[in-house]
Amino acid sequence: MSSIGTGYDLSVTTFSPDGRVFQIEYAAKAVDNSGTVVAIRCKDGIVMGVEKLISSKMMLPGSNRRIHAVHRHSGMAVAGLAADGRQIVARAKSEATNYESTYGEPIPVKELAERVASYVHLCTLYWWLRPFGSGVILGGYDRDGPQLYMVEPSGVSYRYFGAAIGKGRQAAKTEIEKLKLSEMTCRQGVIEVAKIIYGVHDEAKDKAFELEMSWVCDKSNRQHQKVPDDLLEEAKAAAKAALEEMDAD
């Protein structure tokens, strides 16, 4: 839904006559143009995956991390402008350590999501600040079980069973809705997320990509960590096989 906001889109402190803040919508466009990020909540944890589009053959595999640990029990996958995303992650880490320092227990995921959303929203309130050009998906495991939150550049944050941002989000969301998440374990979830990302990757428009995945689940001792190499390879193989099946049809 694109429209020209001539005159009303110059500042984040200006509303248009139909009640929109165009600068925030433009910020969201930066997120929409980035590589797909998919995250699902399985019955025993969270799985997150990122389609890392490789801009140059000179880049070392494993560099340009898109998923960051925010605390022992939670991680954040970033889409959109990488530098903006780094700021959001830094703020989240700071909030998490501060909370634990004050209250003696790891920050509840809900509280962390609220603080991150509040910070992102803050940057949409002043004309001398620009909105963040990145959205984040926050996955964590606390006393209330595994939880998944998404924070958009507008500062809006919701809790999800499954979420996707970036280029292939529409197709990804359709695939996620087909999954029976409440019955799935994270081990199965890793395979499914890999399949989705390989599925939504556009071979024609974009060149190569690297799959980065992480999880927080009972198996990982409720700690956020990269998906173990052997499981990652298994997932990639299953995803490639599923693609070939689709092509054969």
Added chain:
Amino acid sequence: VTNSAPSMINLIGSESDSQRTLYPYVTGTSVVGIKYKDGILLAADMGGSYGSTLRYKTVERLKTVGKHSIIGASGEISDFQEIMRNLDELILYDNMWDDGNSLGPKEVHNYLTRMMYNRRNKFNPLWNSLVLGGVKNGQKYLGTVSMIGVHYEDNHVATGFGNHLARPLLRDEWHADMTFEEGVKLLEKCMRVLLYRDRSAVNKLQIAKITEEGVTISQPYALKTFWNFSAFQNPTAGAEGSW
């Protein structure tokens, strides 16, 4: 520059003096550490003295630091708890990089030295003597830091009374590549002497072991002591009427 400028406050302060550490309150006594064949062994009792009272008897003075190190502390227990807060945050940030690297015992020892020395320079020390031991990539490391920032490494270290009572024993009987059993026997000998002669020692100790595989801190246990010396039989034999 007025007297309220930050740099002057600690020099002349009256109300700011109440913020500085002047003397310790709840203290732990000696920690003894040795290198052995597979890694490091640390021993410390579980006592927290409140002056001359043996007030707390389940104080864990040996703690794990990350994957590769263990720390033992004597001195003010609350300052040790503060040091552990700092170390836990340091290890957390190190882990969050998730880049395959981790802080080893040498790095942690250096960090502790900086912490202790900088506090000493502000005339507000953390009132502890620390022992830091660990193994990383096959390299064994054992070091110590005092409350004024004096630091060194050696094959065997101790804090407090341990320096006077345990280290002479270690100088005589320690040798390279001791087995685990030999190491524990030697540490128990040191701890027994400390138990007899250090009035702030309690008979409840833990031994911590760190190897390339990981850390084990033992369950608390007590040492056997021997009081059957002939001089203790009929002690007033030579001086009737005394007790």
